[in-house]
Amino acid sequence: MHCTVGDFVLDVVQNSVEAGSDLIEVEIDEAPDGTRAFIADDGCGMSPEEIARALDPLRNSGAKHPGRKVGLGLPFIKQAVELADGSFRLKSEKGKGTEVRFFFPASNIDSPPVGDLVSLFVALLGMAGPCEMKIRRTSARDGRSYEVKKSELVGAVGDLASASSLSLVRQFLASQEEG
Amino acid sequence: MAKMTLDQLRALRAQKQGELEKRNVEGKDIQVIVGMGTCGIAAGAKQTFDAIVAALEKHNMAGRVVVRQTGCMGLCYVEPTVEVVMPDMPPVIYGKMTSDVAEELVVKHLVEHSLLDSHIFDRPAIDIVKH
Numbered sequence: 041m042h043c044t045v046g047d048f049v050l051d052v053v054q055n056s057v058e059a060g061s062d063l064i065e066v067e068i069d070e071a072p073d074g075t076r077a078f079i080a081d082d083g084c085g086m087s088p089e090e091i092a093r094a095l096d097p098l099r100n101s102g103a104k105h106p107g108r109k110v111g112l113g114l115p116f117i118k119q120a121v122e123l124a125d126g127s128f129r130l131k132s133e134k135g136k137g138t139e140v141r142f143f144f145p146a147s148n149i150d151s152p153p154v155g156d157l158v159s160l161f162v163a164l165l166g167m168a169g170p171c172e173m174k175i176r177r178t179s180a181r182d183g184r185s186y187e188v189k190k191s192e193l194v195g196a197v198g199d200l201a202s203a204s205s206l207s208l209v210r211q212f213l214a215s216q217e218e219g
Numbered sequence: 220m221a222k223m224t225l226d227q228l229r230a231l232r233a234q235k236q237g238e239l240e241k242r243n244v245e246g247k248d249i250q251v252i253v254g255m256g257t258c259g260i261a262a263g264a265k266q267t268f269d270a271i272v273a274a275l276e277k278h279n280m281a282g283r284v285v286v287r288q289t290g291c292m293g294l295c296y297v298e299p300t301v302e303v304v305m306p307d308m309p310p311v312i313y314g315k316m317t318s319d320v321a322e323e324l325v326v327k328h329l330v331e332h333s334l335l336d337s338h339i340f341d342r343p344a345i346d347i348v349k350h
Contacts, residue, residue, distance in 0.1 A: 041261060042260055042261050046265070047260050047261070047265065050255065050260050050265060051257050051260050054255050054256065054260075054288070054290060058290055104290065104291075105291060105293065108293070111257075112257045112258075112261075113256075113257040116257065116261075159265055159266070159268075159269045160265065162268075162269070162272070163255070163265050163268050163269075163288065166268075166286060166287075166288060167255075167288050168287055168288065168289070186222070192225055193225075193228075195225075196225050196228045196229045196232060197228060197229075197232045198232070199285075201285045201286065201287055202247060202281070202282075202284070202285055202286075203251075203271075203272050203275040203276070203280070203281035203282075203284040203285070203286050204235060204276070204281035204282050205232075206272045206286060207272055207273075207275075207276045207281055208228060208231060208232055208235065210272070211223070211228075211231070212223050212228045215221070215222050215223040216222050216223070
């Protein structure tokens with residue numbers, strides 16, 4: 041099971057990348073009542089049958105990994121949310137894209153911590169493919185708020201697969217997080 | 220620290236590039252691929268990814284390396300997994316590559332060109348490869 045809200049987000053975005061998305065939007069909001077995460081993509085999407093299977097940990101379609109039917113990504117989120125008395129919504133349309141949102145209440149002891157968001161965003165931005173990514177981060181707790189776009193960062197430092205670019209982006213994000 | 224602007228980021232990059240040119244580093248000929256499937260993430264692959272990027276920077280290798288992420292490589296029992304592909308070395312998939320051994324990986328494999336024998340898990344499992 042994942043340790044932080046960031047790990048759940050990373051898992052969903054990895055799905056979005058594998059779904060062949062052109063645009064992935066990620067929002068993380070730390071509100072006084074809890075943490076909200078929202079991920080939307082315009083990838084291949086799922087039919088109602090595929091959605092049902094994606095939420096079943098042991099009856100995956102096997103499309104991603106021929107020979108294996110285990111798929112724990114979304115079931116993990118559902119389980120964690122149920123444990124913490126939060127909420128989870130998955131909306132998907134075949135050929136259009138997928139939206140995932142979940143919420144962990146601050147009042148529940150089983151809600152996971154948000155985690156290191158700078159590391160999370162570096163990992164998200166460094167994911168393969170030319171797709172655009174928009175990340176929005178807000179925290180009502182301390183008034184923190186910023187937005188980054190992958191294309192703007194690529195314009196500033198070059199290809200984000202390069203380790204030196206990733207280091208620069210990390211510095212940039214750390215300054216957004218502290219500023 | 221004030222929020223950095225995109226212009227400041229550009230300037231920082233130009234300065235870094237100057238340093239790279241001084242060191243006369245060749246093109247990016249090394250690939251490090253971190254498994255970022257559910258299994259990898261649960262085992263701490265994000266921290267490993269972070270630690271690898273930091274270690275590459277520390278050992279002046281960052282200019283030569285492309286760090287990628289991929290989904291599950293089928294070796295879920297030895298996550299986090301990291302594949303390294305570079306000239307003069309066989310392509311290797313390392314397992315149990317938690318963040319505390321990431322620097323050792325960079326130093327041994329990438330800098331010294333030797334293998335971390337205790338972490339080698341070879342190629343992806345056969346049942347996960349598309350036939």
